[in-house]
Amino acid sequence: MKEITKEVYLKWYEDMLFWRKFEDKLAAVYIQQKVRGFLHLYNGQEAVLAGSLHAMDLTKDRMITAYRNHVQPIGMGEDPKRVMAELYGKSTGTSGGNGGSMHIFSKEHRFYGGHGIVGGQIPLGAGLAFGDKYFKRDSVTLCYMGDGAVRQGSLHETFNLAMLWQLPVVFICENNGYAMGTSVERTANHQEIWKLGLGYEMPCGPVDGMDPVSVASEVSKAVERARSGGGPTFLEMKTYRYRGHSMSDAQHYRTKKEVEEYRKIDPITQVLDVIKKEKYASDDEIKTIDKRVKDLVKECEQFAEDSDFPALDQMYDTVYEQEDYPFIKHKL
Numbered sequence: 001m002k003e004i005t006k007e008v009y010l011k012w013y014e015d016m017l018f019w020r021k022f023e024d025k026l027a028a029v030y031i032q033q034k035v036r037g038f039l040h041l042y043n044g045q046e047a048v049l050a051g052s053l054h055a056m057d058l059t060k061d062r063m064i065t066a067y068r069n070h071v072q073p074i075g076m077g078e079d080p081k082r083v084m085a086e087l088y089g090k091s092t093g094t095s096g097g098n099g100g101s102m103h104i105f106s107k108e109h110r111f112y113g114g115h116g117i118v119g120g121q122i123p124l125g126a127g128l129a130f131g132d133k134y135f136k137r138d139s140v141t142l143c144y145m146g147d148g149a150v151r152q153g154s155l156h157e158t159f160n161l162a163m164l165w166q167l168p169v170v171f172i173c174e175n176n177g178y179a180m181g182t183s184v185e186r187t188a189n190h191q192e193i194w195k196l197g198l199g200y201e202m203p204c205g206p207v208d209g210m211d212p213v214s215v216a217s218e219v220s221k222a223v224e225r226a227r228s229g230g231g232p233t234f235l236e237m238k239t240y241r242y243r244g245h246s247m248s249d250a251q252h253y254r255t256k257k258e259v260e261e262y263r264k265i266d267p268i269t270q271v272l273d274v275i276k277k278e279k280y281a282s283d284d285e286i287k288t289i290d291k292r293v294k295d296l297v298k299e300c301e302q303f304a305e306d307s308d309f310p311a312l313d314q315m316y317d318t319v320y321e322q323e324d325y326p327f328i329k330h331k332l
């Protein structure tokens with residue numbers, strides 16, 4: 001594994017704080033109806049992303065996930081201003097404002113969405129890895145899914161073929177305890193999701209998903225295995241989401257106390273504690289980071305506000321049109 005230095009801790013702190021504040025801003029502008037449709041926030045799960053990015057080679061590795069997908073492309077290198085603009089439905093967004101919250105995509109940075117069909121990204125992730133193996137590229141795909149998604153048949157079909165073909169892919173379940181309002185306890189007779197890998201003899205195991213160090217360490221091993229031809233791995237990250245499933249969620253399925261318990265092991269606080277204990281930064285330096293984060297969130301908001309909506313005649317430019325089927329014409 002790449003060493004976890006003082007610089008890594010400081011980057012983790014700044015990145016995770018930015019992701020958290022970026023999404024807090026999204027929640028605020030959603031209430032003002034500037035962002036519409038669904039909005040699934042990642043608050044609480046940031047250590048999974050921070051640790052994973054440390055383990056990846058960002059010049060060639062790939063990432064694909066479900067609809068809780070706003071901050072991952074930013075971590076992969078996409079401009080956060082374009083992500084916020086996409087959420088506003090503006091023409092400067094990552095998909096020209098046509099995708100919206102659940103469909104952030106950044107081919108340039110090898111981030112492949114952004115998928116609203118639960119479990120739909122699992123076979124697609126294996127497909128990306130298949131392409132790399134077929135064309136003899138040494139990239140690794142990290143494919144994320146929720147605890148609800150692992151109950152989809154697509155996971156089992158994918159695990160079977162990924163093992164048979166020894167694809168360079170790391171499957172990561174972000175077990176945040178709930179699929180919408182249904183807890184993992186109410187979903188299956190066993191709660192150790194990582195054990196689903198055993199049936200396919202896939203290397204697998206549980207990981208503390210609130211701690212970026214544990215995540216970085218386990219994902220590094222899995223990425224190394226995949227890159228060296230050792231095939232897939234399945235990791236279950238034990239994590240938590242602080243906010244509701246989407247924005248309209250009364251959260252009757254859990255107690256406030258439960259949320260508070262998880263806040264005690266908040267990934268950002270954990271990283272900040274190490275920074276303070278090891279004297280990696282002074283209080284003033286931490287304040288400078290906090291200000292930088294605040295300013296960047298503001299800059300993103302301003303950029304999205306100032307951008308134009310897509311022109312009406314561009315509305316169907318990105319809709320699939322079959323040339324030999326002339327009966328439906330989308331173009332205005």
Ligand SMILES: Cc1ncc(C[n+]2csc(CCOP(=O)(O)OP(=O)(O)O)c2C)c(N)n1
Pocket residue numbers: 068116117118119145146147148149150176178179180245
């Ligand atoms: C095939 C399919 N079935 C149902 C839904 C409705 N749905 C959207 S999110 C969700 C819960 C998924 O939970 P989980 O996989 O744990 O991911 P999380 O939201 O916790 O990140 C469901 C059932 C859907 N989008 N697609």
Ligand SMILES: [Mg+2]
Pocket residue numbers: 146147148174175176177178179180
């Ligand atoms: Mg879940």
